[in-house]
Amino acid sequence: MCRNIRPLFNFEPPATEDEIRAASLQFVRKISGYTAPSRANEAAFNAAVEEVAAAARTLLRSLETSAPPRNREIVAAQARARSARRFAR
DSSP states (O other), X not given: OOTTOOOOXXXXXXXXXXXXXXXXXXXXXXXXXOSSOOHHHHHHHHHHHHHHHHHHHHHHHHOOOSSOOEEHHHHHHHHHHHXXXXXXX
16 A cells, blocks of 8 residues: 555544545556656546545445544654654664
């Protein structure tokens, strides 16, 4: 999985449209191999991002869990701590 794509499910507050689109963009970049597509491929690239975002929205709305929602601030702090330990060398 691409390191820049973060889990979006079961957070309070729920994932924003910007977060869903950013994850979709990273996914399409990863599978296409393009950071920025050429003009010839731009329309197909942008259409793919929108389709992936739509699928992600549908998925997030459809998922169910009995686990309590995670706190974004706590998860972000834990990620920063892991990163600090990992790159402290």
